[in-house]
Amino acid sequence: xxxxxxxxxxxxxxxxxxxxxxxxxxxxxxxxxxxxxxxxxxxxxxxxxxxxxxxxxxxxxxxxxxxxxxxxxxxxxxxxxxxxxxxxxxxxxxxxxxxxxxxxxxxxxxxxxxxxxxxxxxxxxxxxxxxxxxxxxxxxxxxxxxxxxxxxxxxxxxxxxxxxxxxxxxxxxxxxxxxxxxxxxxxxxxxxxxxxxxxxxxxxxxxxxxxxxxxxxxxxxxxxxxxxxxxxxxxxxxxxxxxxxxxxxxxxxxxxxxxxxxxxxxxxxxxxxxxxxxxxxxxxxxxxxxxxxxxxxx
Ligand SMILES: [Zn+2]
Numbered sequence: 007x008x009x010x011x012x013x014x015x016x017x018x019x020x021x022x023x024x025x026x027x028x029x030x031x032x033x034x035x036x037x038x039x040x041x042x043x044x045x046x047x048x049x050x051x052x053x054x055x056x057x058x059x060x061x062x063x064x065x066x067x068x069x070x071x072x073x074x075x076x077x078x079x080x081x082x083x084x085x086x087x088x089x090x091x092x093x094x095x096x097x098x099x100x101x102x103x104x105x106x107x108x109x110x111x112x113x114x115x116x117x118x119x120x121x122x123x124x125x126x127x128x129x130x131x132x133x134x135x136x137x138x139x140x141x142x143x144x145x146x147x148x149x150x151x152x153x154x155x156x157x158x159x160x161x162x163x164x165x166x167x168x169x170x171x172x173x174x175x176x177x178x179x180x181x182x183x184x185x186x187x188x189x190x191x192x193x194x195x196x197x198x199x200x201x202x203x204x205x206x207x208x209x210x211x212x213x214x215x216x217x218x219x220x221x222x223x224x225x226x227x228x229x230x231x232x233x234x235x236x237x238x239x240x241x242x243x244x245x246x247x248x249x250x251x252x253x254x255x256x257x258x259x260x261x262x263x264x265x266x267x268x269x270x271x272x273x274x275x276x277x278x279x280x281x282x283x284x285x286x287x288x289x290x291x292x293x294x295x296x297x298x299x300x301x302x303x304x
Pocket of ligand 1: 208209225252253255256257258
């Protein structure tokens with residue numbers, strides 16, 4: 007197990023500001039949603055028949071969430087395209103500092119078709135996730151409204167659902183979306199630079215407190231133990247795609263590994279990068295001691 011002497015940045019992606027910016031954007035939206043629902047409840051006559059009130063409430067909430075999420079997603083500064091592009095550009099900029107090849111700067115690279123379609127795919131994924139939040143929250147709000155005895159009761163029950171089934175999930179979507187975009191960009195840039203292999207830089211927070219240890223156990227496994235046929239912690243770029251974030255609020259990232267691993271029979275693959283330090287395959291797991299050909303066919 008790592009010791010504190012090996013401590014690295016708690017957030018290998020260093021995207022804390024971005025993650026917070028977009029989470030805040032959706033938090034502000036939930037405040038508007040809560041205020042609008044609260045105002046609506048003030049105008050409800052709770053002595054009227056429940057089925058009729060529910061139809062009206064459902065229509066109101068459905069329209070409200072559709073409008074607010076549409077507005078938030080489309081926002082020029084903080085919407086989905088802005089979020090995906092900013093995170094992705096951060097990843098390109100980082101990868102550019104690590105590869106030997108001269109790569110186009112992030113501003114220019116994001117306009118290339120490969121990068122542009124990766125960003126478009128990320129936007130689609132995030133939009134689908136937000137759509138899931140909208141439909142699940144709509145159902146939960148309707149249920150709470152049905153159970154409420156009066157105005158004050160309804161307001162507090164609905165506010166609680168907006169927090170738990172609205173705000174909490176969108177905090178996660180923003181955080182995970184940024185980390186995903188950043189990592190997509192790393193992999194795509196490494197691949198464009200001709201690299202074949204990557205490893206995980208996992209959050210090192212897990213050895214700082216007992217509670218954090220649980221958070222990133224999967225990433226620790228991925229970085230140290232998971233063997234895809236090339237040795238523990240070694241992934242081809244194809245194997246790596248889509249794996250990070252590995253869990254909710256994951257802040258791990260990919261890093262480049264030395265190229266030519268499969269052709270380095272008889273040598274011990276090792277290398278170092280300026281930012282991530284030394285990297286080495288344990289001797290018993292080096293390619294000459296493994297049936298690499300057999301494993302490659304998997
Ligand atoms: Zn992680």
